[in-house]
Amino acid sequence: MKISEIGEFGFIDAVKEGTLFNPSSVVVGIGDDGAVYKTTEGMEQIAVIDTMVEGSHFIIGKTASWFDVGYKAVASNLSDIAAMGGIPTHIVLSTAIPTDMEMADLTALYEGMKDICKTYGVNIIGGDTVLSKGALVITVAAFGEVESGKAICRSGAKPGDVVAVSHTIGDSAGGLDVLLHGIDGYTHLKKAHQFPTPQIQLGRALVAYRAHSLNDISDGLASESNEIAKASGVDLILDKEAIPCSEELRQWAQSVQKDIYAYVFNGGEDYELIFTMAPDDFEALRREYPYVTAIGQARAGKGQVYVRHEGKTSVLQPTGWNHFHR
Amino acid sequence: MKISEIGEFGFIDAVKEGTLFNPSSVVVGIGDDGAVYKTTEGMEQIAVIDTMVEGSHFIIGKTASWFDVGYKAVASNLSDIAAMGGIPTHIVLSTAIPTDMEMADLTALYEGMKDICKTYGVNIIGGDTVLSKGALVITVAAFGEVESGKAICRSGAKPGDVVAVSHTIGDSAGGLDVLLHGIDGYTHLKKAHQFPTPQIQLGRALVAYRAHSLNDISDGLASESNEIAKASGVDLILDKEAIPCSEELRQWAQSVQKDIYAYVFNGGEDYELIFTMAPDDFEALRREYPYVTAIGQARAGKGQVYVRHEGKTSVLQPTGWNHFHR
Structure with missing residues (x-):
């Protein structure tokens, strides 16, 4: 009907x-x-x-x-x-x-x-x-x-904060590519794209552990980290090797000979969280939520994001997933 | 750009x-x-x-x-x-x-x-x-x-209630017709269609004066009155001649030789209010808000709406403005 x-x-x-x-x-x-x-x-x-x-x-x-x-x-x-x-x-x-x-x-x-x-x-x-x-x-x-008064905005990051994310990043964009290619398998990537899990419990823990700033990763790590840096007026220094990636995403990126960091930085719809908090609070959080990973630090600056890799540091532009441009 | x-x-x-x-x-x-x-x-x-x-x-x-x-x-x-x-x-x-x-x-x-x-x-x-x-x-x-506890639902109409509406009904649908015909003038009808006034102040007065049931007229008087009758499990008897219509709508309906009640009952987007309340409360309300008009009564029944006109009573079906069917 x-x-x-x-x-x-x-x-x-x-x-x-x-x-x-x-x-x-x-x-x-x-x-x-x-x-x-x-x-x-x-x-x-x-x-x-x-x-x-x-x-x-x-x-x-x-x-x-x-x-x-x-x-x-x-x-x-x-x-x-x-x-x-x-x-x-x-x-x-x-x-x-x-x-x-x-x-x-x-x-x-x-x-x-x-x-x-x-x-x-x-x-x-x-x-x-x-x-x-x-x-x-x-x-x-x-x-x-x-x-009251406990909502965590993207503007609260402070110099000295740990920058961290939940689970693994880039899986949803990888899953989208797998689906568009019509390839079997890669169930973790497909699930990340089709059934993302909103990180409500972790969000609540971040309130309890006094996180300073918080975004969900809907438009890619590059875009979201830049939003925190810009809104907070601090620089974020990310350690490229520290960013958690799934084994399936590595396999997929290798099989299509694509740079895995295209998914990580410029993918989207992960719906994982990126947040900053005091190092001691982060350690306490991590003991309870082992799926959070430190990926960098915040320091005094002008709202830029930098990526460190093999001794070199480069600027990470906010260019990410932007539905507006599709 | x-x-x-x-x-x-x-x-x-x-x-x-x-x-x-x-x-x-x-x-x-x-x-x-x-x-x-x-x-x-x-x-x-x-x-x-x-x-x-x-x-x-x-x-x-x-x-x-x-x-x-x-x-x-x-x-x-x-x-x-x-x-x-x-x-x-x-x-x-x-x-x-x-x-x-x-x-x-x-x-x-x-x-x-x-x-x-x-x-x-x-x-x-x-x-x-x-x-x-x-x-x-x-x-x-x-x-x-x-x-708390004071929201007015469509389900509260009681036998003996006065049924009333605000301002005049059908003007927005008339205005739409005028606009579709590309005719000059009829500024009241056009304004009713393009700049409807949400009846917030009257809604607040209806809380103060203990109205029993309330709808806004977004899908035409026939549809909205039937919603109240059905949700409340009472019959509403409307007096056709009592329904307030604007002079411009009469003029327009006459000029295009259309039954004015097609606009009144089956038009839409009036965003006026239809409500029921105890007769004494209605009289008190009307002294303060002279733009409300009694158009009928509620009586014990099975959730039907009837229209009385020149000694005859007929059932008013809910068929009204329904964007779904456009």
């Missing part, structure tokens, strides 16, 4: 079940002019918004299924909340849907959103649905909470 | 000035991974989201300018907050922009958003910008507050 046959209200009825995964704070959910929810005393609210466009951010049947698209549309938003040190609580979403889209595909899109919302106890409290003359456009706005 | 030449970061820099019109509650505005804001003790939060698609919701140069589109994209969201009885506080927005769009047009779009945000003291705290392969798609998510 096509979406144009079932209509907006029929569609809302079909997807509105099973949307509350932490209902205690929801006063009014889907089905009225607006959603109403309670906030927690002593917490500030976080709001983020992110859009994915079919054919630009994903190619159905090649880089993603409709389920994956729903999952990732939410994941990228939850990652932005993790990048402030917050706990995600609710989302509202909007889809501009091609007239001839199959209901089964649209249902899969919503199942992907519900899947990740269930994992993180996030409520889907509202939405809008319109017809698109072109490709599908999905926008998710997510809300979260963080203890 | 085209948007593709200036890039995402250049564009954000160009529009991020002058976005906070009530900054006291904003901890982190545009420019980090997420926005952070404070809420007011004793208040619950409202969230709404609404999308407009070029060519479907508006035709540039015919039904709207880019400024108008920005204004209306926010207005429709503020109207949804008014329809819960709330005070709008912040918005986040996302635009999927055609590659060849002129920066001047995009700037006009943002000026329209800033204009209405300034009027209502609403902060623009975040956004996302991506390139569209097709038409422009703009999504706004708006937040607001309402005293």
